[in-house]
Amino acid sequence: MTTLLNDDPELLARLHAGDSGIRRLALLELADFAGDEHSPLFIAALSDAHADVRLEAARALEALESPASAHALALALNDSDEAVRQAAAQALSELKQPASAGPLLALLAPQAGAGAWTPFARAALLRALRELRAPGSLEPGLLALGDVDAAVRREAVAVLGWLKHPSALAPLGALAGNDPSPDVRRAAIGALGFANGAPDTYAVLDTVRSALLAGLVDVSWQVREEAAGVLGKLAVPGAGDALLPLLDDPYWQVRLRAARSLGRLRHEAAIAPLALALQNTVANLRKEAALALGEIRLAQALPALAAVEDDPDPEVRKSARLAIRQIQLQQSAPEAA
Structure with a gap:
């Protein structure tokens, strides 16, 4: 593949032009044929002074996955511009490589000050981790079940549901019955559907069965609907x-x-x-x-x-x-x- 750094110095020069419009157009041109080796150029553009340039960089990085780009996009979740934040979240949601989980987990670690992130950023980081199914996602997922923001708790439920770890069943069961948000209760009940793969689930974790049965009389019809479906899926006794x-x-x-x-x-x-x-x-x-x-x-x-x-x-x-x-x-x- 042609390497821009070696073969197109003119385009490289436009990426550093004084006019933000020129820089943006150069990024669009680069995105048409860029390969992984050009990721550093887009990562650098995420720090551009102009939001339109940062936006194009975030969009381009959706197709150029690497731990470095995942880290840069995660930092862009706190960008001052709404469109850039949304583009970064979208790009992160498309991550497929397990190696991309590392920098995200590091940012969510308690010692990294994850609590200082905005609710939007916390939810986006968890959403990005969901399909990666990284074993290290268990701890931040469990911690996020207690987040003050319902959207973050819902994403945490999704992470735990995809991990299918038996240790998550009891906390999910408690959340399903007690969370103030019907969306979170519904998500937690749906996540309990993986209990059929856990040995002796109902002998050890009666909270799962209790949560599902309680869901049948929830004030939210969406929760009742979800509970009815999961009870049949798991063939819950009684x-x-x-x-x-x-x-x-x-x-x-x-x-x-x-x-x-x-x-x-x-x-x-x-x-x-x-x-x-x-x-x-x-x-x-x-x-x-x-x-x-x-x-x-x-x-x-x-x-x-x-x-x-x-x-x-x-x-x-x-x-x-x-x-x-x-x-x-x-x-x-x-x-x-």
Whole structure:
């Protein structure tokens, strides 16, 4: 690849021109063919006196990942210009290389004064760490669960959810039940979904089960919806009876998620309310109710499913036919044996 430092001294000179507009245009030109070896030029431009130049540098560094560029972008989260801060956060969110986690973790360390960062910067740093899944993210993630800013706590939850470390289950369970922000409670409940990979989760951490069941009666319908889904995913003991009242929830989104989980749990007591849900005006809910009845696989659901084989929605008709086949196969299985 052509190296600008050696082959295009004219462009290099424009990068250091006295006119900020010339410097900005030079950065745009450089970004069209720049390689990793040109990262130092963009990193240096993040310290330019003019925000437009810094903005172009931040945008360009999104495609030039390295520990050095990650560190520079992290510092740019405290830039005086809003657009530059947003561009730096966006570039950091695209990090893919595990080595990029090192400088971010160093900045979040308590001894580095992470508490002095703005809430925006703290949230952006955690968001950048999320998909990198660096083992060192566990401690800053746990510490950030107590942050005063809800957006930071939500990003901390995401970091811990991606790490899937069993030691995070208890703090996430506590947050799911007690955080004042419904967005954080919902995120924490969703993160508890990784508990199915943790050994003896419910024997050791009853707070997980308690948090999920408490989520079913949360004042926020989004939290109830999330809790209903995770309970089915994890097949939490006793969840079926707790989910049944949600089939009458004021929000159809909650009823839909409850229906899906009741089907996964094969909860027989749900047949009657699921059959009633087949008459709901919301097609997606009718579809989910039909699929759930098929998963429960009891013949008493056949009349209700047959009644919607001519439903006006093609997805509902398809789901009803599939459910009927599932039940019929279940009923014929002993004869085949």
